[in-house]
Amino acid sequence: VSAELVAAIAAARDAATSPADVAAVVAASTDPTSSDAQLAAWLMAVRLRGLADAAAADLTAAMAASGETLAWPDGPAVVDKHSTGGVGDKTSLVLAPLLAALGYRVPMVSGRSLGLTGGTLDKLEAISGFDVHLDPPAARRALDDAGCFIAAASDRLAPADARLYRLRDVTATIDSVPLIAASILSKKLAAGVRHLVLDVKWGSGAFMGDFAAAERLAATLVALGSAAGMRCAAALCPMDEPLGRAVGNAAEVREALVVLGGSGGAVRDAAVALARRAARLAGDDLDDAAVARPLDDGRAYEAFARMCAAQNASDPAAVAVPAHRVDVSAPRAGRGRFDAHATALAAAALGATRTHPGGPVDVSASVDLHVADGDAVAAGDVIATVGCADATAAAHAAGLVAAAWREVGELWEPAPTVAAWIEPDSETP
Amino acid sequence: VSAELVAAIAAARDAATSPADVAAVVAASTDPTSSDAQLAAWLMAVRLRGLADAAAADLTAAMAASGETLAWPDGPAVVDKHSTGGVGDKTSLVLAPLLAALGYRVPMVSGRSLGLTGGTLDKLEAISGFDVHLDPPAARRALDDAGCFIAAASDRLAPADARLYRLRDVTATIDSVPLIAASILSKKLAAGVRHLVLDVKWGSGAFMGDFAAAERLAATLVALGSAAGMRCAAALCPMDEPLGRAVGNAAEVREALVVLGGSGGAVRDAAVALARRAARLAGDDLDDAAVARPLDDGRAYEAFARMCAAQNASDPAAVAVPAHRVDVSAPRAGRGRFDAHATALAAAALGATRTHPGGPVDVSASVDLHVADGDAVAAGDVIATVGCADATAAAHAAGLVAAAWREVGELWEPAPTVAAWIEPDSETP
Numbered sequence: 140v141s142a143e144l145v146a147a148i149a150a151a152r153d154a155a156t157s158p159a160d161v162a163a164v165v166a167a168s169t170d171p172t173s174s175d176a177q178l179a180a181w182l183m184a185v186r187l188r189g190l191a192d193a194a195a196a197d198l199t200a201a202m203a204a205s206g207e208t209l210a211w212p213d214g215p216a217v218v219d220k221h222s223t224g225g226v227g228d229k230t231s232l233v234l235a236p237l238l239a240a241l242g243y244r245v246p247m248v249s250g251r252s253l254g255l256t257g258g259t260l261d262k263l264e265a266i267s268g269f270d271v272h273l274d275p276p277a278a279r280r281a282l283d284d285a286g287c288f289i290a291a292a293s294d295r296l297a298p299a300d301a302r303l304y305r306l307r308d309v310t311a312t313i314d315s316v317p318l319i320a321a322s323i324l325s326k327k328l329a330a331g332v333r334h335l336v337l338d339v340k341w342g343s344g345a346f347m348g349d350f351a352a353a354e355r356l357a358a359t360l361v362a363l364g365s366a367a368g369m370r371c372a373a374a375l376c377p378m379d380e381p382l383g384r385a386v387g388n389a390a391e392v393r394e395a396l397v398v399l400g401g402s403g404g405a406v407r408d409a410a411v412a413l414a415r416r417a418a419r420l421a422g423d424d425l426d427d428a429a430v431a432r433p434l435d436d437g438r439a440y441e442a443f444a445r446m447c448a449a450q451n452a453s454d455p456a457a458v459a460v461p462a463h464r465v466d467v468s469a470p471r472a473g474r475g476r477f478d479a480h481a482t483a484l485a486a487a488a489l490g491a492t493r494t495h496p497g498g499p500v501d502v503s504a505s506v507d508l509h510v511a512d513g514d515a516v517a518a519g520d521v522i523a524t525v526g527c528a529d530a531t532a533a534a535h536a537a538g539l540v541a542a543a544w545r546e547v548g549e550l551w552e553p554a555p556t557v558a559a560w561i562e563p564d565s566e567t568p
Numbered sequence: 569v570s571a572e573l574v575a576a577i578a579a580a581r582d583a584a585t586s587p588a589d590v591a592a593v594v595a596a597s598t599d600p601t602s603s604d605a606q607l608a609a610w611l612m613a614v615r616l617r618g619l620a621d622a623a624a625a626d627l628t629a630a631m632a633a634s635g636e637t638l639a640w641p642d643g644p645a646v647v648d649k650h651s652t653g654g655v656g657d658k659t660s661l662v663l664a665p666l667l668a669a670l671g672y673r674v675p676m677v678s679g680r681s682l683g684l685t686g687g688t689l690d691k692l693e694a695i696s697g698f699d700v701h702l703d704p705p706a707a708r709r710a711l712d713d714a715g716c717f718i719a720a721a722s723d724r725l726a727p728a729d730a731r732l733y734r735l736r737d738v739t740a741t742i743d744s745v746p747l748i749a750a751s752i753l754s755k756k757l758a759a760g761v762r763h764l765v766l767d768v769k770w771g772s773g774a775f776m777g778d779f780a781a782a783e784r785l786a787a788t789l790v791a792l793g794s795a796a797g798m799r800c801a802a803a804l805c806p807m808d809e810p811l812g813r814a815v816g817n818a819a820e821v822r823e824a825l826v827v828l829g830g831s832g833g834a835v836r837d838a839a840v841a842l843a844r845r846a847a848r849l850a851g852d853d854l855d856d857a858a859v860a861r862p863l864d865d866g867r868a869y870e871a872f873a874r875m876c877a878a879q880n881a882s883d884p885a886a887v888a889v890p891a892h893r894v895d896v897s898a899p900r901a902g903r904g905r906f907d908a909h910a911t912a913l914a915a916a917a918l919g920a921t922r923t924h925p926g927g928p929v930d931v932s933a934s935v936d937l938h939v940a941d942g943d944a945v946a947a948g949d950v951i952a953t954v955g956c957a958d959a960t961a962a963a964h965a966a967g968l969v970a971a972a973w974r975e976v977g978e979l980w981e982p983a984p985t986v987a988a989w990i991e992p993d994s995e996t997p
Binding site for chain 1 (some may be wrong): 574577578581603604605607608609610611612615616617735737738740741767953
């Protein structure tokens with residue numbers, strides 16, 4: 140029991156957190172003998188009373204400095220992207236090699252799936268041999284060889300955040316804007332990222348249901364990231380439909396490979412929009428055609444293949460194939476779209492995500508959507524195919540995908556890729 | 569990690585606690601495998617969002633039922649008193665035997681000192697041989713023989729409260745009215761108390777600095793106690809000066825013995841006022857003279873002696889004597905009084921209270937105040953004497969007692985014993 144920690148809890152409770160209070164909390168978070176109960180009480184106090192901008196900036200910096208930090212030698216700009224998560228969002232798999240092909244360095248530290256949320260690491264593990272664990276020398280080599288890597292966070296990177304995150308998960312304190320922002324940004328800072336595009340989603344398949352909440356988080360992320368010395372911008376992106384035509388680890392890798400091969404669609408649009416903004420943060424004003432060129436001429440695919448090779452996967456196209464597949468028929472005729480949340484339920488039923496940290500995942504799990512975005516179908520048309528390792532799970536998930544199909548009116552239009560951009564105050568005219 | 573507990577935390581966070589949520593929290597509090605972090609987050613949520621009356625009543629009842637409960641055979645009314653704590657407050661030592669001499673049964677479960685707050689159990693341990701640990705058969709015998717006992721709570725009595733209290737102590741969640749009230753009342757309910765007088769103090773020497781906060785707590789205590797089926801009333805008592813002329817374990821026992829021997833003063837006034845109200849709660853309308861009679865005719869002293877005998881102390885007057893004594897002189901001439909908080913600092917410096925749970929206490933520690941209540945003194949008059957086992961500590965404490973002396977104006981008058989009574993709504997006209 141630490142008196143400094145009790146004082147920090149009382150200060151958070153009274154909305155009067157000082158720099159010394161933040162230091163006490165972060166020190167306790169990396170001290171294995173410190174009390175989970177005290178940290179949990181502090182988290183709930185912050186969840187209910189908020190955290191002033193200065194204290195949130197202190198927290199971000201202290202968590203970033205709480206363990207090892209990665210430093211990159213002089214060279215091309217170090218850029219990255221973080222998304223708050225969406226259904227079928229495989230943008231990272233396209234964006235990292237695209238930015239690498241454009242000449243930037245992308246040391247992307249990513250996460251695992253949990254609940255209804257997919258995880259980029261689980262998707263990559265659908266590729267035969269892909270190793271998401273890189274020690275710092277291997278990470279440097281991957282960046283030299285491919286210009287990018289996508290790897291798991293070492294438990295030595297921002298360990299204070301790791302402990303606080305585990306506690307938030309069981310104490311109903313996940314949905315705190317300053318805690319979310321400090322958690323995201325501290326890991327990016329510790330990974331040596333200097334230019335960061337944030338993809339903040341709202342909608343049925345997103346962590347945040349409404350636009351205003353997403354906007355608040357985006358503004359906090361941009362303000363805190365800028366205070367910490369990063370160049371940041373945040374895209375506000377709708378997430379009521381799955382992004383693209385594939386949901387589930389293997390299916391999403393296959394769709395990413397198609398986009399890296401030059402095909403169009405929602406995933407390409409998202410990757411190009413985010414890459415263009417990342418380039419601008421790094422000082423390069425490119426148009427969409429210039430940004431997209433590596434997708435069309437094979438350089439982005441090549442960067443992806445080099446990243447796979449650096450991460451122990453000799454063939455990027457050696458993607459897990461589900462043992463069982465079931466087609467899904469349209470329940471009725473009409474124009475329709477898939478609901479993101481309902482589709483995520485189907486993917487979870489296939490085993491695409493884990494129910495608890497450390498639990499198993501079926502990397503072959505796949506929901507392939509054959510129609511979307513207001514397409515017209517006849518009753519009985521095959522509108523999707525699901526697949527996974529277990530026949531019973533596949534049959535069950537097929538029903539869930541059918542239930543995810545929503546009729547839309549004649550006037551319905553697809554949502555925009557990016558609804559709005561949030562930039563630092565200093566860059567707004 | 570329990571999903572019910574996460575739901576209960578979220579409900580408390582959103583000020584929407586249901587009976588099932590309370591049940592989940594209390595069940596977790598008695599489950600050694602449950603998470604301290606989750607309980608701590610719940611406590612902070614309640615500290616910041618409050619708890620509706622119905623939920624606080626549920627919590628009180630569930631904590632009372634969380635372990636063993638004491639049941640007393642048919643017979644005289646079972647009455648008790650609880651004080652929120654004050655400096656020099658030895659009222660329990662007089663009140664329990666006085667109520668016993670009046671014919672009631674008083675199974676008083678009491679606590680230890682901590683910080684600046686004295687503890688009745690530590691005071692009793694200044695009597696040679698006094699044993700504060702009674703198993704249920706010994707407790708029944710003590711009640712039969714003496715009509716009262718004063719004992720430590722068994723760790724099997726309201727164990728949910730014990731765990732939550734320990735967590736509150738380190739998570740800045742002590743000062744929550746519903747949590748304080750549920751904690752106090754659950755132990756009294758588990759001890760089989762049916763009529764309860766509450767002594768809620770405010771002032772420099774009390775847990776609550778201002779009258780309004782004390783009034784809020786008193787109202788909550790009376791409402792929750794009544795909802796739980798007890799007859800309750802609460803006295804609001806000022807605590808800016810020590811109660812009586814003695815502070816510190818041995819000194820307080822000696823003053824209690826003097827009051828039990830028929831002497832007057834603030835302690836007698838407090839004991840008579842509280843005893844009279846306890847008798848009324850038990851259905852007996854006595855006047856002050858009838859209530860005080862056992863103090864004057866020796867029956868209260870006799871009940872105290874029988875209680876001591878039942879608790880292994882053959883001589884109630886065999887009280888620890890401090891090895892070192894130091895007189896305190898008036899720093900200047902004038903009318904004055906002692907400040908309660910400053911006097912408590914002196915008693916703590918003597919070792920009268922413990923700095924941490926389980927730490928040592930000097931039972932011989934004594935602050936004897938020779939003047940009080942606006943008495944006129946000349947500079948250099950001996951106004952107090954301190955004593956304890958350690959000469960250096962005694963000398964240091966003497967300076968603190970001198971610093972506790974406050975001059976008062978000509979118009980100053982002593983505070984009343986009881987400023988106001990709070991009763992259940994149903995008994996207010």
